[in-house]
Amino acid sequence: MEPPLFRRLTVSAVTTAPFPVKRAPTRAAGPRVVRNPVWVRVLFMTLALGFVGIFLVLPLVAVFGEALRKGLGAYFKAFADSDARSAIRLTLTAAAIAVPSNLAFGIAASWCIAKFNFRGKSLLTTLIDLPFAVSPVISGLIYVLVFGAQGWLGPYLGAGDHPCFGEWFNQQDIKIIFAVPGIVLATIFVTFPFVARELIPLMQAQGSDEEYAALTLGANGWQTFWHVTLPNIKWGLFYGVILCNARAMGEFGAVSVVSGHIRGETNTMPLHIEILYNEYNFVAAFAVSSLLAMLGLVTLVLKSFIEWRHQRVRPANVTA
């Protein structure tokens, strides 16, 4: 494997080389001396498949099994509820704002980190990964501290007579915490690094030669980006976006802290699931869950498809 140009110094985890790794052919059929005896292979297979079956497959099956326990009628009834619909709408809204924001950020961050050398670059790369190190509950809490009623900005956000602001601003009753903006902000925070951490190693690996060539041939900056850089990074970009989206739609802890749990107004799908579950409305809870589980499955399929196209093994993401 070629030594990379820049080793990423990150607090978290691009665990090994952040580069496309060629998948070596499976060596089960290698020489006899480097094979485990048959009983060991059987034992390993049993343990591995048993563990995957019990810990991964079973929960997935349970979601659909519980959702369909009382038949299709009860299943679809869960979505007839107006609160469920507004939860779905809010989840889609939050993701529709959070994902493009983090996409724009990811492109800007990877452009300046991968294409230029400047002081403090490794620190910047480290700070981008920071949200993965923060517990979801704390991610919500920090926004309460900034925008909450007792927070830094809280007192200025409500309607009232604030001397430093104009009349129009003082008449507005801006709600961030226990309202939709807080949910969007918390979602942006927890999905912050996804796109950037896919693009930075990818763009570093690709280097800048093609961009130089484009500039020499007379392209301007935007043309270079649109016609040279973007086509090169599109799969990495797509990869980052689907992971970002899955997390944005499924986030529970952070959103739970800032939402206020107002039914039909500030409940996202995961929060709606919690309410239904706590009301012992299990079929509806699992029905809404099954939508998110399907989203997860689609994410996995797309992810495997991209990996298969590029024959690479992904390093682990820290999503703590």
Place this chain on the structure above:
Amino acid sequence: MAPTIRPRSVLPGFGLSLGFTLAYLGLIVLIPLSAAFLKIAGMSWHDFVAAVASPRVVASYRLSFGVSLAAALVNAFFGFIVAWVLVRYTFPGRRIVDALVDLPFALPTAVAGIALTAIYAKNGWVGQWLDPLWVRGVGRLAAFVPWIDWKSWLGGTIAFDRPGIFIALTFIGLPFVVRTLQPVLIELEPELEEAAATLGANRWQTMTRVILPEVFPAMLTGFALAFARAIGEYGSVVFIAGNQPAHSEITPLIIITKLEQYDYRGATAVAVVMLVASFFLLFAINLLQKWSRRFSAV
């Protein structure tokens, strides 16, 4: 490195992209995070200690760290086996199993939480068989070794008690170990094993003396990542934990409870303790990764 902030490069867009990156990072991440530290700066030392070291909070640290440690250890063991099987063996459905390993990243935590509860509750899919076995097993242990309070340590039931937390945290952590080990196992040269075999090592010796030392740094990294994730985990745990005060109450739940009582300072104090712990842990992971790279650099 260039002495000025502006690097010499013919590529355009440095100022724009760096400016946007720093502004966005500052507004979304750095300023809100600093709010937590500034909030506790206004607390007296006495209040801070009272908030972060009350018996109920200390019990939650012990539970969160202890169960996370146990789950990460189990993940390190089974993660190695899963990664080994995925890299070395061909079998029908290998690609599907490989893709499924990432399920805990893709499945929302709340969904995982209620699904695991449905499986392991007393009347659940697996719980109806396993729960009586567990209760009987813990009872036997208590009969043989009566001086340890087994029931409190291991839980009276599986769901709504400590074993449930362990199951949820194991679910959450598995991909970290597998995904860290997989590239290392793929890069492992067959010559190493062949050399060991020519020198007269049997397979057990090759596995324990040649392969395990080679993959150990990656295994430790995966373990640490799973551990770090488990400590902060909330969504999948709250449904299955039972949340009994000072017994099965994890630290993130303590923060939520304090927030619900409008004890913002107390919540922030506990949050800062957790933040510092996870920053330390990630610093350690960073060192581990450098170490494992030094080992894997050929």
